[in-house]
Amino acid sequence: MSKENFEFKTEVKELLNLMIHSLYSHREIFLRELISNASDAIDKARYESLTNTDILENESDWKIKITPDKEAGTLTISDNGIGMDREQIISDLGTIAYSGTKDFVNLLKSKEVKDNPELIGQFGVGFYSSFMVSDHVTVITRKAAQGDKKGIKWESDADGSFTLEECEKEGKGTDVILKLKEDEKKYLEEWEIRSIVKKYSDYIEHPVVMEVEREKDSKIEEGKKIKEKEEEELNSKKAIWLKNKSDITDGEYNEFYKHISHDFSDPAKTIHYKAEGTSEFTALLYIPSKRPFDIFYKEYKIGPTLYVKRVQIMEHCEELLPVYLRFIRGVIDSSDLPLNVSREILQNNKQVEVIKNSVVKKALDTLGEMKKGEYDKYLEFYKEFGRVLKEGVHFDFTRRETIGELLLFQSTKAENDQYRSLEQYVDDMKEGQEEIFYITGASREEVINSPYLETFRDKDYEVLILTDEIDDIVMGTFEYKGKKLKSIIKGDIDLDKSKSEEKKESEKKYKKLIEVIKENLIDDVKEVRLSGRLKDSACCLVAAEGAMDPHLEKMLQSMGQEVPASSKILEINPDHPVIESMQDIYDKDKKNPLIGEYSRLLYDQALLLEGSKLKDPGQFTKSLLKLMAAGAKV
Numbered sequence: 001m002s003k004e005n006f007e008f009k010t011e012v013k014e015l016l017n018l019m020i021h022s023l024y025s026h027r028e029i030f031l032r033e034l035i036s037n038a039s040d041a042i043d044k045a046r047y048e049s050l051t052n053t054d055i056l057e058n059e060s061d062w063k064i065k066i067t068p069d070k071e072a073g074t075l076t077i078s079d080n081g082i083g084m085d086r087e088q089i090i091s092d093l094g095t096i097a098y099s100g101t102k103d104f105v106n107l108l109k110s111k112e113v114k115d116n117p118e119l120i121g122q123f124g125v126g127f128y129s130s131f132m133v134s135d136h137v138t139v140i141t142r143k144a145a146q147g148d149k150k151g152i153k154w155e156s157d158a159d160g161s162f163t164l165e166e167c168e169k170e171g172k173g174t175d176v177i178l179k180l181k182e183d184e185k186k187y188l189e190e191w192e193i194r195s196i197v198k199k200y201s202d203y204i205e206h207p208v209v210m211e212v213e214r215e216k217d218s219k220i221e222e223g224k225k226i227k228e229k230e231e232e233e234l235n236s237k238k239a240i241w242l243k244n245k246s247d248i249t250d251g252e253y254n255e256f257y258k259h260i261s262h263d264f265s266d267p268a269k270t271i272h273y274k275a276e277g278t279s280e281f282t283a284l285l286y287i288p289s290k291r292p293f294d295i296f297y298k299e300y301k302i303g304p305t306l307y308v309k310r311v312q313i314m315e316h317c318e319e320l321l322p323v324y325l326r327f328i329r330g331v332i333d334s335s336d337l338p339l340n341v342s343r344e345i346l347q348n349n350k351q352v353e354v355i356k357n358s359v360v361k362k363a364l365d366t367l368g369e370m371k372k373g374e375y376d377k378y379l380e381f382y383k384e385f386g387r388v389l390k391e392g393v394h395f396d397f398t399r400r401e402t403i404g405e406l407l408l409f410q411s412t413k414a415e416n417d418q419y420r421s422l423e424q425y426v427d428d429m430k431e432g433q434e435e436i437f438y439i440t441g442a443s444r445e446e447v448i449n450s451p452y453l454e455t456f457r458d459k460d461y462e463v464l465i466l467t468d469e470i471d472d473i474v475m476g477t478f479e480y481k482g483k484k485l486k487s488i489i490k491g492d493i494d495l496d497k498s499k500s501e502e503k504k505e506s507e508k509k510y511k512k513l514i515e516v517i518k519e520n521l522i523d524d525v526k527e528v529r530l531s532g533r534l535k536d537s538a539c540c541l542v543a544a545e546g547a548m549d550p551h552l553e554k555m556l557q558s559m560g561q562e563v564p565a566s567s568k569i570l571e572i573n574p575d576h577p578v579i580e581s582m583q584d585i586y587d588k589d590k591k592n593p594l595i596g597e598y599s600r601l602l603y604d605q606a607l608l609l610e611g612s613k614l615k616d617p618g619q620f621t622k623s624l625l626k627l628m629a630a631g632a633k634v
């Protein structure tokens with residue numbers, strides 16, 4: 001077969017472009033990424049060899065070899081792992097997991113990334129980081145299960161395309177050959193390679209070896225020294241999670257985190273413990289400090305890497321972690337699970353349930369301690385992951401109160417950028433207050449001057465400001481310490497019970513007027529009623545209790561989704577002079593067309609106040625101008 005040419009997908013082109021021109025400061029991590037891929041490939045081969053005797057290798061034979069060639073200017077990383085076939089190499093080294101997601105391409109091109117090259121680490125660049133140090137990469141690979149020597153050769157200059165051709169390959173596994181850029185030749189030096197491996201890949205379970213030249217005493221000629229090449233292991237291989245906590249430095253913990261997460265930043269917290277008793281396992285888990293850009297994508301992979309007695313079983317074991325803790329990365333090594341454990345077994349396994357419960361408890365406890373003892377750090381965490389954690393209130397019924405304790409909110413009683421907890425809210429509740437009030441909106445700025453808050457501000461009630469899309473879904477059904485959470489833009493609000501007599505009077509007074517307004521707006525609102533939440537504004541629109549949250553509704557509409565026509569309620573303020581004027585007009589002449597015009601104006605204003613579009617802006621302006629002209633005459 002001759003050479004075939006393939007175009008990279010757009011996002012890979014962008015990523016490669018970014019790699020080639022990368023100003024990223026720790027380019028040596030390319031070696032960590034390639035060693036990590038090689039190690040994964042060996043794990044896979046070893047796992048497959050449990051059931052496929054064709055792969056049977058001597059346990060001691062697994063290895064990763066680094067070969068610098070100064071003459072050729074190449075650095076080769078070889079493994080005897082699982083290898084790739086033609087289809088795999090096309091999809092694995094030609095696309096990226098997030099392929100097709102437009103956001104990803106945009107993110108790559110964004111100024112943010114250009115200005116801050118460290119961000120590229122978030123993309124799980126892996127193999128492509130080779131192009132930070134080399135201008136031509138060759139991959140020669142042969143599947144582990146393949147008996148004959150047929151292999152495949154992949155080559156690219158990162159210029160937008162790659163080539164494939166069949167070839168012979170002596171051993172099983174993969175060679176990645178980097179032709180180093182002129183100014184990156186330092187990676188051919190023995191001491192450089194040695195120190196990078198020690199720094200980033202010491203805990204890799206398989207030996208990372210290199211041929212080194214050593215001076216030895218000649219056996220033939222006494223007193224004479226000769227040079228001899230021999231393979232030397234560069235890493236200590238000890239699985240970091242099995243070491244004693246006291247023997248591991250923060251630096252080592254952090255490096256291991258970067259190895260498994262592809263994150264370039266240090267984690268916010270490390271959780272390392274051994275469980276004994278009903279289930280025996282070791283967990284090394286991390287709470288990251290930066291939110292991965294794809295955490296809200298469908299493709300985002302959840303769960304720690306599962307090992308059984310040091311053998312890697314699967315990379316993302318989603319059975320071990322609930323979705324709302326999906327930001328947690330790490331490793332679980334179990335002593336009880338069978339080695340040939342499958343997805344089906346995992347799904348109904350008691351041991352797995354025990355491990356998951358333990359991990360969730362540990363994670364939530366850790367977050368709780370962080371919130372208490374290191375509030376600033378916790379706040380940073382919360383800004384990154386609060387939106388994810390919050391899902392737990394909805395999905396983890398048994399722990400919703402515990403998760404509720406971890407939530408933070410903006411509030412009318414907190415400065416901009418300060419947060420309040422539910423505990424603080426409840427402690428400061430007013431006498432007789434039964435509910436925790438909240439308002440939803442796109443941002444604090446958007447809602448802070450909202451008419452919905454008027455009475456609450458006037459009567460000094462705290463209102464939490466919820467700005468995440470999922471807030472209403474999550475919070476709408478939540479009860480914290482027996483106090484329901486209540487949206488102030490839905491349903492009836494009655495803060496001042498002592499005024500109920502007065503309200504009854506007003507209702508009597510405006511009964512007819514309200515009916516007329518309703519007739520005029522029959523196509524637009526479900527109901528017109530007097531408001532208990534307004535002070536200065538004349539009117540506002542509210543949703544019925546149990547209806548979809550207006551903020552969510554707007555968001556869905558903006559995304560082009562069909563939203564069922566909600567029938568809103570128009571609330572009017574009985575103490576507002578405009579309403580009194582309307583009543584006067586009505587008393588004098590029940591048929592006066594001004595009532596109709598004013599009703600519409602009220603409704604249009606209410607629409608504007610809630611941030612919605614007017615149905616007929618032309619008519620609105622006309623009515624308004626007419627009023628202004630009349631006012632000017634007076």
Ligand code: ADP
Pocket residue numbers: 033037038041079081082083084092093124125126127128174
């Ligand atoms: P990641 O390792 O995060 O999946 P990479 O871009 O580094 O991303 O690699 C993409 C895929 O290519 C890997 O998931 C793996 O399937 C395959 N791959 C890379 N290197 C090797 C290797 N040495 N042996 C076998 N497969 C490999």
